[in-house]
Amino acid sequence: MKTILDSLVQAFRLITSLNGEIYGIIALSLVVTILSTVISGALAVPSGMIIGSREFKGKKLLTRLISTFMGLPPVVAGLIVYLFLSRKGPLGSLGMLFTPAAMVIAQVLIIYPVITGITIGVVRAKVQPVRETCAGLGIGGWRMLLLLFHECRYSVMSAIIAGYGRAISEVGAVMLVGGNIQFYTRVMTTAIVLETGKGNYDRALALGIILLVISFIINWMLQRIQEST
């Protein structure tokens, strides 16, 4: 109990300390998670809409694969990206390993199936009445898809929130491909792992509390957007 109380005090001190490293860690965490969520959302929502609303050969298999990847262990995603970006890997020449860009790629790999999978489920529940009503009015193609998106928008927003939640809490992949380099690729979750390893439990817990507060604020903001649309 004492450790938790100390951590709360420590968290408050860390936030108000104007410590450049802490602010850098917080900023990088936000940049990496928000960027990966935006990229994943931009890719996953249209693909989820198309997969959920169209019938094609191999749809069941594709849906099952996406469902499987929804539970992809972050460390495995990190390993895949690591192998691709490592010096001997196919994309090694890009020199992206141990950079924030590599962390974003790894997180996109983790979040994309989550947002796609949820979007497919949401669209599947709405597509039949929307398609039938649209067809009855002579609406088809892209306009039908846009209307379908409009009808699913709240649930799609929830899918994006779920994706963001997975990104902000993720540690394995960003640790592998980012390398937890001080002042460069260290984010909140990797910093917590480091501080715990060093035995600085109060500092680790303080960072955890900051992470929770940030996560709460972002989720609250996203839900506000969801409610106002």
Add this chain to the structure above:
Amino acid sequence: MRVELINLKRYFNEKKALDIDRLLIESGKVYAVLGPNGSGKSTMLRILAGFDRDFSGSVCYNGMEKLQYNCISYMPQSIYMFDFTVLENVLLGFGRGRIDRSDALSRVKAALGFVGMDGFSNAKARSLSGGEAQRVALARTLVLGRDLVLLDEPSSATDITGVGLAEKYIRSVNSKDGSTIVFTTHNPSQAARIADEVIMMHSGRIVEIGSPQQIFDSPKEQETRDFLRNWRI
């Protein structure tokens, strides 16, 4: 629009749902498709609308098997209202650029007036009751003035006033726009009030076709007599 169904068969899991040797729907008439539950009324309407293509036989629209773009409007049995206002819902079928917006707006307002929903223009469509939503859906389908209008139980959830308005509107669209209208109903009285022709169906087959007077006053087939046995005007 003249529609001809020839040797049409539709199966659901090896169960024959529709078996029509020939049916001619003549241009500019109002047809009531009458029959008990499961007689194939909705299946036939879905095939006519082009939604269900999993059938054998042929459906010809003005002599062609290919359905021309935007010549049909269809109102399904289960109503879906988009998360817009009532006015926006009824405007949907006009699309963008197909018709002058002010012209579309005045037509939509008139359509809502026809079904007694003009006071609900700015209401959220999702907040409507089942009967009100059905009236709005009818306006949304009929306002387009398409050549062939297909209505699957267009007033099954509507109150007596609403039914009267709906029937008047159906007849008005038929006479003003010249639309061919096919609607399904369980109610022989409704068929008698607005249809030029009644198509009597039973177990996926057309058992009898004729004017309401012919069908109701002197039914030829046993299935028709059985169906009308419990009818009270």
